Amino acid sequence: MNDKKDHLFIFDTTLRDGEQSPGASMTKEEKLRVARQLERMQVDVIEAGFAAASPGDFDAIQAIARIVKGATVCSLARSSENDIRRAGEAIAPATRGRIHTFIATSPIHMEKKLRMTPDQVVEAAVRAVQWAREYTDDVEFSAEDAVRSEVDFLCRVFAEVIKAGATTINVPDTVGYSIPSVWGDLMSTLIQRVPGADKVVWSTHCHNDLGMAVANSLSAVLAGARQVECTINGLGERAGNASLEEVVMAVRTRGDLFPVQTRLDATQIVPASKLVSQITGYAVQPNKAVVGANAFAHESGIHQDGVLKHRETYEIMRAEDVGWAQNKLVLGKHSGRNAFKSRLSALGIVLESEEYLNLAFARFKELADKKHEIFDEDLQALVSDEDLATDGEYYKLSYSRVCSETGETPEALVTLTVGGEEKKGAGIGSGPVDATFKAIESIAASGAQLLLYSVNAITTGTDAQGEVTVRLSRGGRIVNGNGADTDIVIASAKAYLNALNKLQFPDRVDPQGDV
Numbered sequence: 001m002n003d004k005k006d007h008l009f010i011f012d013t014t015l016r017d018g019e020q021s022p023g024a025s026m027t028k029e030e031k032l033r034v035a036r037q038l039e040r041m042q043v044d045v046i047e048a049g050f051a052a053a054s055p056g057d058f059d060a061i062q063a064i065a066r067i068v069k070g071a072t073v074c075s076l077a078r079s080s081e082n083d084i085r086r087a088g089e090a091i092a093p094a095t096r097g098r099i100h101t102f103i104a105t106s107p108i109h110m111e112k113k114l115r116m117t118p119d120q121v122v123e124a125a126v127r128a129v130q131w132a133r134e135y136t137d138d139v140e141f142s143a144e145d146a147v148r149s150e151v152d153f154l155c156r157v158f159a160e161v162i163k164a165g166a167t168t169i170n171v172p173d174t175v176g177y178s179i180p181s182v183w184g185d186l187m188s189t190l191i192q193r194v195p196g197a198d199k200v201v202w203s204t205h206c207h208n209d210l211g212m213a214v215a216n217s218l219s220a221v222l223a224g225a226r227q228v229e230c231t232i233n234g235l236g237e238r239a240g241n242a243s244l245e246e247v248v249m250a251v252r253t254r255g256d257l258f259p260v261q262t263r264l265d266a267t268q269i270v271p272a273s274k275l276v277s278q279i280t281g282y283a284v285q286p287n288k289a290v291v292g293a294n295a296f297a298h299e300s301g302i303h304q305d306g307v308l309k310h311r312e313t314y315e316i317m318r319a320e321d322v323g324w325a326q327n328k329l330v331l332g333k334h335s336g337r338n339a340f341k342s343r344l345s346a347l348g349i350v351l352e353s354e355e356y357l358n359l360a361f362a363r364f365k366e367l368a369d370k371k372h373e374i375f376d377e378d379l380q381a382l383v384s385d386e387d388l389a390t391d392g393e394y395y396k397l398s399y400s401r402v403c404s405e406t407g408e409t410p411e412a413l414v415t416l417t418v419g420g421e422e423k424k425g426a427g428i429g430s431g432p433v434d435a436t437f438k439a440i441e442s443i444a445a446s447g448a449q450l451l452l453y454s455v456n457a458i459t460t461g462t463d464a465q466g467e468v469t470v471r472l473s474r475g476g477r478i479v480n481g482n483g484a485d486t487d488i489v490i491a492s493a494k495a496y497l498n499a500l501n502k503l504q505f506p507d508r509v510d511p512q513g514d515v
């Protein structure tokens with residue numbers, strides 16, 4: 001650590017803004033796994049959710065607040081008394097808890113969405129911060145749509161909430177509209193003009209609609225921001241948020257330019273990226289900076305020759321520094337229950353009960369019989385697999401058979417347990433997966449529309465598990481289902497059923513509007 005550099009707080013909002021991506025909603029168990037990984041990576045703040053959004057969100061935040069000791073746990077809250085009180089209760093068990101309250105400050109949001117006057121907005125913001133201070137002395141205030149707000153009004157709101165006790169002031173580019181020079185100038189202006197600016201941490205929160213979320217965030221840092229709000233893999237609403245891995249590695253790699261440092265353990269970046277991608281079903285594009293599969297691959301002969309002679313000729317970061325390691329053989333078919341359990345715990349995976357552990361171990365043995373070499377990625381998929389959490393699930397796969405032959409139409413048969421009752425179905429399709437989905441639908445008749453189907457090999461080799469994501473939509477709700485298996489037709493069936501099970505139960509309610 002360089003004592004001369006300021007600390008740059010990394011505020012991770014994968015579990016809140018990231019989860020607002022269509023179909024990316026996570027179960028409590030999945031959120032806990034991501035939170036543990038974020039803690040292991042040493043982010044400063046984990047925004048664990050939006051407590052007032054649903055009882056499920058509230059529970060997940062509270063559970064994260066109970067287990068996370070190494071990071072501040074935060075809940076989002078609109079500027080209403082109910083939201084703030086729910087957030088305060090949710091973070092109560094945390095060693096360090098923060099309430100992040102927000103209200104929109106742009107003319108278009110105040111007039112058209114809130115239907116409030118600027119004076120009313122200032123009053124609501126101040127009240128919100130005062131309520132939040134009843135629960136914690138760590139209160140963040142965000143001016144939603146700051147990017148399209150009038151600077152004089154922003155200065156006024158921020159000055160008032162600082163007086164009321166806000167300790168972090170967040171400046172969001174909610175709609176991803178800014179460009180780096182303008183965003184940096186806004187941050188400098190605010191820091192210069194807002195009374196009390198020196199008493200708070202200035203934060204930036206950028207969306208990626210024009211592909212500039214990271215560049216804008218970094219510009220704000222150069223202008224004095226000391227907290228960046230970001231997500232793993234840049235997950236988030238629409239085009240996403242600033243990507244954590246890019247921000248952190250830019251600051252670290254260009255330490256000659258940035259007067260700040262983070263405390264992040266960068267070797268945990270790739271495991272975090274894989275975990276979030278696996279859980280949400282949002283694949284990482286191969287050429288994505290830092291965490292894409294090709295981010296450190298050199299294809300051209302000239303580059304390969306240069307790297308072999310002297311790595312720095314074409315590489316500005318080292319793959320191993322961000323957690324890229326060769327696939328490590330971790331377990332095999334002779335590994336025992338203890339080795340299995342301790343490898344899971346090294347990966348931050350804590351199964352809720354002995355029963356889950358036994359089920360997971362049985363699945364591991366089955367997989368080891370088929371696959372021989374089991375990698376960390378296989379274990380991650382194994383515990384994400386819907387099979388482990390199917391107790392009480394409405395649809396379960398009991399049997400599947402598919403016949404696919406050159407020149408013939410593929411046919412599939414499936415047996416499902418539906419609400420405890422066994423049902424058989426059949427279907428034909430353009431391929432074995434299509435036939436299997438039709439067979440499932442011959443039973444479920446869900447009326448859902450298939451929006452996305454994707455398969456990824458979890459590790460290398462033809463014996464690798466295929467990891468399938470299925471995105472379904474029905475009545476305006478979008479869900480992702482995941483499944484993994486060495487047989488991709490079975491992985492597909494599991495993913496489809498996982499999505500159907502999610503459609504079966506009420507989702508979080510996204511609160512409409514502010515205040």
Ligand code: KIV
Pocket residue numbers: 017076102142143144145170172173174175205207
């Ligand atoms: O994008 C945004 O404005 C937000 C706020 C709630 C901070 O996510």
Ligand code: ZN
Pocket residue numbers: 017172174205207
């Ligand atoms: Zn946002």
